[in-house]
Amino acid sequence: GHALKSLKIIICFKMAYKPGIVETIYFNKFRAYLWRKMGCHVGKGVCIGHSVSTDIGNTDLIHIEDHVIITNCSIILCHRRDMKNYRKYDNSYELPYIHNPVTLKRGCQIGMGAIVMPGVTIGEGAIIGARSVVTKDIPAWTIAAGAPCKVIKEISEREDVNE
Template structure:
């Protein structure tokens, strides 16, 4: 198998400690890396503002949703965002929270992860590509504290995800799910039905 010759830019980036793969990122320019560097600092500053204690009375329903919008997320009206919620800053535009969504403290919303389908003994982890897919939290759903929502997941309307869950697959509307990985435990009954 013939080795591909690295461009001068990639050699420079590798010398500076960046481990980009040309297969994954294409021909990355130094200018693009510099732009991304400053963009990441700005996004990180916004992320940190979400946890400023002095703003706590306004933060969950006013400040944090507004900052998430500024970071690129699609956030509806009346959303509650707990403290220390972290989003995938590089793919913030792929995160949608519809009206009335609640995301409890410490939750992570991740739109990318390594793709392990071509990972075998002797493979180089750093050369694996990524799975990049959007996350959609439907109207009125709740994601419990310290949960992880992984790429490509849709959490249905009114669904509840228990604290500490790892959500790797879609959660249907009006259900309660929990666990690692999260599984549906119960359907939420209609008010007029007998329990």
């Protein structure tokens, strides 16, 4: 049971990460299908670029709503070490893990090489700049960038052109 499930996840991840010669213009949408097969919750119209890493052991904690774009070389993490009781001379290898879900709301975009940390929600329509490290929630309809990622601009509503 568990071994077969793990093998399925690993095979899907390998195919989605770097498909090699079978890469086509449509493969970024096929990756969304593979991520569903790994256990991620993936909506419609999602595009996932090549070399995007996901938290293989915690795929069920990843929630991606419709029309999200995750560009090449990004990383989505759902676990990290719990550092709150880490002290001088402790063995960091023995620290426990914290597992938290990641939610990417409808229509958000993750820039190339960005890292999304556990427990983060990226709001609807938000855009994350390339190489950003997202450690906290990002509000809807904002542009955020940096390490750590911070909101740099709010996206305004389109003015009615018919007036």
